Amino acid sequence: GENVEQHPSTLSVQEGDSAVIKCTYSDSASNYFPWYKQELGKRPQLIIDIRSNVGEKKDQRIAVTLNKTAKHFSLHITETQPEDSAVYFCAATLNNAGNMLTFGGGTRLMVKP
């Protein structure tokens, strides 16, 4: 089955700096890669996703890049703000696997004001 590794597990940045979180996946057939943000005690919220036919996608301060050859994808947050502090999860899925998501272990991002 799919295995998703996520790094780093914790990340501390100064407000205004950029943050990068990286994930690798094992199954080359995976074709959908969402990123979720989860604040303490709350539900994961989809913040951006990318499909395997695209190499990069951007939404304001958030961008995701995908390297299918290397089987890794990354989340980039620019101009970080304290409200970006949360746990971020990457995930990967196969279209023919009932769309079950395999999650990475999560990254706790702390943005210091």
Next chain:
Amino acid sequence: GAVVSQHPSWVICKSGTSVKIECRSLDFQATTMFWYRQFPKQSLMLMATSNEGSKATYEQGVEKDKFLINHASLTLSTLTVTSAHPEDSSFYICSARGLHTDTQYFGPGTRLTVL
């Protein structure tokens, strides 16, 4: 759009009792619902996948007789934790996916504490 609700948001029960958690898609038809368990400071672990009108598919290590899942309609799935014990205490989160989409939308979660 794409709102998923979960009830109750938290529950405390005695060891040995059963607890039912409901997951509803409020504004779309969820052909597939997923149940996850999340322990403190850990990732989401998929417990089972349920398709409307079918038996749930459980992940390895998840006891189907202990975690009963019913997906009787396109907007409702339930998870019943039978004979709950303290080690079942966790944050249970459902997600729902509509037809022809990859995106899963998560419910707010249910925090279960078994005394």
